[in-house]
Amino acid sequence: MKASKLMIDNTLKYNKGLDILKQSPFRITKQRKDLLAYLSKFETTYIPVTEVDAYMQKLYPNASHTTTYRNIKEFSDLGIIEQRTEDGQLNVKFQCDFVTPHHxxxxxxxxxxxxxxxxxxxxxxxxxxxxxxxxxxxxxxxxxxxxxxxxxxx
Incomplete structure (x- = not known):
């Protein structure tokens, strides 16, 4: 896939997630937007939550790990991301189908x-x-x- 098409696809995914977040009771913060942007890159692969947390710690060194994990849970509850546990480790990926979430x-x-x-x-x-x-x-x-x-x- 060409870089420009990939960037457009990621932007569309990010915007869909952002729309869902805007309709939720949760505040739109810079940290949540950055987390959403990062996760939107992972639609076809799961990523360990520990890696997501490490990425967020680089962006926000003073943020608590709890904040990242809470935001991940909120995104999951909203259907923005999908979760699965493998070998005792929680993994997440961006929702690949907002129309048919049960797939x-x-x-x-x-x-x-x-x-x-x-x-x-x-x-x-x-x-x-x-x-x-x-x-x-x-x-x-x-x-x-x-x-x-x-x-x-x-």
Missing amino acids: GHFFCQNCHRVIKLDATLAPKLQADLAQFVILTVKLEIFGLCDNCQKNQAS
């Missing part, structure tokens, strides 16, 4: 790229569970992405 992911075990899956593509499963109320869907599939398969074949 799945394919995780490449080699390059760690994350690809959004439409979890609503499971009508048989939904039919089998028709008597139940589904509150959330967490679909995770692990394997090798197309790029890694090509690289291994060559």
Whole structure:
């Protein structure tokens, strides 16, 4: 992807997150905007929260770790970011689908790229569970992405 297109995509993602934040009860602070801008770069990969905190500590050396973790939780509650725990470590990424927040992911075990899956593509499963109320869907599939398969074949 060309640098200018990437910058436009990141700006659009950032603006969508900022719009959601503006509609929330939370104040728009410089620190939250900087955190949002940083996280908007991570739509296709998860990043450990400790790395996010380290980045924010470089920008705001006097800020508490608690502030960063609280802001991450607030962003997650608002649906701006997605969270998952792997090996006991909390990881986050920017929301890849603001229209369909209940979706799945394919995780490449080699390059760690994350690809959004439409979890609503499971009508048989939904039919089998028709008597139940589904509150959330967490679909995770692990394997090798197309790029890694090509690289291994060559």
